[in-house]
Amino acid sequence: MTDKNIVVKFGSLLKEETLEVIDSKILPGTIVLEATNPFPGYYEYYEGIQKDVKPHYIYLVTNKKCDLEEFTRATQKIMSYFEVDFHAAVGTMTIYNDVYHVIRIRRLTKYDQIKDLQSCYLEEGISLKSNASIPHNSKAMIQLDKFFALEELGEGYFCDHIEPNHGYFTIPQKLSWKQFEHLERQVKYNMEMFHFDASLGFIYDNFKAVDMIRIYAENLDLELLKKIKAKFVERIK
The missing domain is CATH 3.30.1460 (Yope Regulator; Chain: A,)
Structure with a gap:
């Protein structure tokens, strides 16, 4: 493939995932979840194949819906200095009829990076939700607004x-x-x-x-x- 075959499009993705609450290595009082099995329709047939692939897809819960331009510019700036080449998208997740605004993060290489990345988003003006309780092992409908x-x-x-x-x-x-x-x-x-x-x-x-x-x-x-x-x-x- 050459670059001429590559197109960048904006759109949306809807999926259902089971999310686990992360309790450690995050900023105090904030809410972070992880999709430990992000492709259940495939990996449910191959038990254990994802065990060593961590961290998985990470969801930072924000205080409000992120303005797309504000989020894109903040992410762009953070990526210029952050230690790993992560990818991010904004979206919503619905758990038991409760709707949460999220930033979906992928390609982190260790859990210690989550707290640092949260701090970066705070410094760039993205507020994080606090003082809310989400059950462990929750099934969520997730809609991501992203570039493809x-x-x-x-x-x-x-x-x-x-x-x-x-x-x-x-x-x-x-x-x-x-x-x-x-x-x-x-x-x-x-x-x-x-x-x-x-x-x-x-x-x-x-x-x-x-x-x-x-x-x-x-x-x-x-x-x-x-x-x-x-x-x-x-x-x-």
Whole structure:
């Protein structure tokens, strides 16, 4: 692939994850959660494969919804001096009908970096939520608003330029989460033991919202994406 095949799009991703509260190595009184198994649809079939991959996806709970420009500029500045090349996105998570605003962090190399990163965001004017209680091992619906760096594999097919094993394909219409879950179960049942994790999203492209599905699996390629998309599309009504 050359840089000409890479497109950067803004959009959103919706997924369901189980989050664990982190109690140590964070700023006192703040709320930090971790998705210890961020791709359950795939890794549930391969027990233990993620044990040594830590930290996983980290969620810093903020005091209010982050203004996108303010968040982007703060993150841009922090990345210029922070010790690791982390990635961040803003979003919301819903747990038992309670909605929290979050910054999702990935690519930290040790838990000690969480507290330092929280301090950096505070210094850049991003306030963190305190004095709230979230149960351990909570199931959450997470919506992330983020930039996608996509390599075009073919019309309507992409792989992630930054994160390995992430693929995307467009779908002809918007799906509710309930519709998506139903379709996902049907597709997985008919995939001949090929396991993958999926989430729902869209990107803005050419003044339109283009719906898509994100697939995570080891050794994912265009052929597999085409097979999965075909099984989804034939069931979308």
